[in-house]
Amino acid sequence: MSAFAATQADFAQALTNPAQPVPIGLTTTDGRNDPLRFAVYRNNVFVGLTQALAKRFPVTRRLVGEEFFAGMARVYADAEKPASPLLFRYGDTFPDFIATFPPAASLPYLADLARLETALTRAYHAADVAPLGLDVLSAIAPDTLPRTVLLPHPSAAQLVSAWPVGTIWAAHQGEIVGTVASRAAETVIVARPVMDVGVHVVPANHAGFSAAVFEGATLGDAAARALDSDAAFDFGAALVGLVSLGAFSAVRLNGEEA
Amino acid sequence: MLTARPSAPTKLPSRAGLGLKPEHYAAILDDVPDIGFFEVHAENYMGSGGPPHRYLDAIARRYPLSLHGVGLSIGSARDLDTEHLKRLRSLVDRYRPHSFSEHLAWSTHDACFLNDLLPLPYTPETLARVTDHVDQTQQALGTRMLLENPSTYVLFAESTIGEVDFLDTVARRTGCGLLLDVNNVMVSAVNHRLDPFDYIDRFPVEHVGEIHLGGYDEAIDGAGERLLIDAHASAVRPDVFALYEHTLRRIGPVPTLVEWDNAVPDFVTLAAEAWRVDAALDAVRHAVADRAA
Incomplete structure (x- = not known):
């Protein structure tokens, strides 16, 4: 793997696994490896994906409330990233996820x-x-x-x-x-x-x-x-x-x- | 390096443009407001049909159009997605936009779209990769593209090339133009303790085909220091507008987009931002005319 590909693989890996440390080699002007700065990227990914779901599933969201929906969307987005940049297709499998998401079992519909x-x-x-x-x-x-x-x-x-x-x-x-x-x-x-x-x-x-x-x-x-x-x-x-x-x-x- | 130089599309006017939002389709078609151009995110128009295409058809007949990609992942170590290039090509063929632009960033990894514009190190290896990707994009689309400077929150220890030099070299090698995002300049400059005016003064003005403006948010980093976030959720901040006016004094009038993609306000509020930008463009036009007189 080229140096570039390796850097990018490390970045992507840490981006989607919050338990992982900030990749070595990421720095600041004063030479720090700053988790709060890397967290901006992690946050952007998840806010973007959960917002895309909120936009596509407005009634689902209304039925469970904003907070529950955000939590449910976050668990889904952790497991399921978009397959393409066509975000309006993101969430095709969200209904199947909801069907097996235990906290949503009280709303069988x-x-x-x-x-x-x-x-x-x-x-x-x-x-x-x-x-x-x-x-x-x-x-x-x-x-x-x-x-x-x-x-x-x-x-x-x-x-x-x-x-x-x-x-x-x-x-x-x-x-x-x-x-x-x-x-x-x-x-x-x-x-x-x-x-x-x-x-x-x-x-x-x-x-x-x-x-x-x-x-x-x-x-x-x-x-x-x-x-x-x-x-x-x-x-x-x-x-x-x-x-x-x-x-x-x-x-x-x-x-x-x- | 042998590179075919694709021709530039018809130029955008040197006026203020706005991002086109579905919630404003009807207002725009009813009132036909005096806006210099509209810009769309290409990926929102990659469905087969339906209202998005019908409205864009109608609006592109009345206004110059800028097509702005957010998902090509030009800064990826991996190969470009040729299916995505085909989707872009079909939009270019259908709408004949006055400009096509994309980012110096990556967003796809392992066939999964990460939905953010992620940073890359600036090295001879990444420069070669980005240059190839810009070449390939221009060939696939049959048009010259603009490459946009990113906003970043981290630096790479392995970087050996400055961002301005990196962009300038890509532009010279591929014949692409550059999209200068002045808000991104401010965000990155504050985050990396650089002088934003110096960045603008070193930027290769001859390649600039469009300017972006937007609003940033503020946070603090791990050292308790000011960290700017590229949020596009507010009006253009005063320091960014001042930097924009400085930029215009250096470059002259350039097509300028106001990006306001989150917490989108009503159309009147957006239009007021466009008029503020048009006034700045007029001011620099008059200054140029005065100098010539």
């Missing part, structure tokens, strides 16, 4: 709420593609509709949660926290068809259908699965409701290339 917030940032930065219009759907011949597969829009994500995460998220958008009346499970769709990212709670009687369509089932298979559990399932209403969210970009016939 917190990890899913954080998952919803990662989907929001991804949608915000996703590629711009025209959403699938209802006109395309209505032009499909009735006999080919069951074989049709809907392709998700680049901005779209579906979150199937055992908790009312969409309602909890929506209740924390204003200055005053709204009420969450039910603790029922929710399926939430995030999509940004044009400029604004939408968060949509799928009606409970359409949730199974929506999940199947997002997983790539044909409309026929998705409808059959929905009818199995609900004889009153309304295929037309569920399909129009789903496509209207702007969460799909194209259709494909099963067995054909997109």
Whole structure:
């Protein structure tokens, strides 16, 4: 290793391990090896990373409070550094971390709420593609509709949660926290068809259908699965409701290339 | 050393510019305030699409644009990330910025981004490395770049070259320009007990393509002495503004960015900082004209 590479490796090693001493060779004008000066760099790294998480997970932060969030983010940032300089992607694995972070166990919906917030940032930065219009759907011949597969829009994500995460998220958008009346499970769709990212709670009687369509089932298979559990399932209403969210970009016939 | 000299992009105007913040997109497009240019951190616009690109498209149509990288890690002992260079190239192609700049610093190690602009020793070995990286960047982007002087809190015992000489040599060998951050000069000078005016007076003015100004915070070091922190969380401090005015008297009018990246105020407060800078630029323009008359 070159002298330069060795110096940098020592610096990086000490930077991310606060228990380590200041690297030998770092000095001041009066020849001191000053831990407080090196601490500025350590602090910059962690403040920057925890601020990036606070920015990406505002509702998660609001749910646990600033202090708890800062502590939780600090533990995560200790273990997980960004994989690239694209900081808006930092925290993709934060929800999984929250799910296994014992101090957060008393809020069992917190990890899913954080998952919803990662989907929001991804949608915000996703590629711009025209959403699938209802006109395309209505032009499909009735006999080919069951074989049709809907392709998700680049901005779209579906979150199937055992908790009312969409309602909890929506209740924390204003200055005053709204009420969450039910603790029922929710399926939430995030999509940004044009400029604004939408968060949509799928009606409970359409949730199974929506999940199947997002997983790539044909409309026929998705409808059959929905009818199995609900004889009153309304295929037309569920399909129009789903496509209207702007969460799909194209259709494909099963067995054909997109 | 044989180095192709990429052409400089269209120049930024010698006026005050501001960092573009998402919270100000709408105000800027509604009011189209009289600001010399806007500067963006390249990494914030490396997503595939969405509002950041739509707003930047609209703003770049109305204002000169400076593209400022914070993640290339030019001062790294390791090779540059060619994927990151490609992402920068696609931004350069898409937005045709009037300037591209990066830092004499490193931020990536072992495929992990450390999210700070970290210092490097100044030796013949690091000089060769940085020179290669600047060359490679200019080739990859097809444009001349500006390299920014850092703010530092520590020195390296192994350094054998002064920072000004280091930057001057990189500029001469690669044809790159320099971004002179006057706040960084003050931060490093106080932290290392140097004279900031002497630093400015020795700086190779012929390479300076842009100036940065920002606000520092204050702390104390292990010896209980004053330690300045490059924070970008306040207005430009009076001593830095005085050093800036000194710099302008030496260099003449130069495009000048006010950096205010943390605790971002409302747009009116930012614009007031820009007007203060424009007034200083006008004053030096008049002084030059008076001398010529």
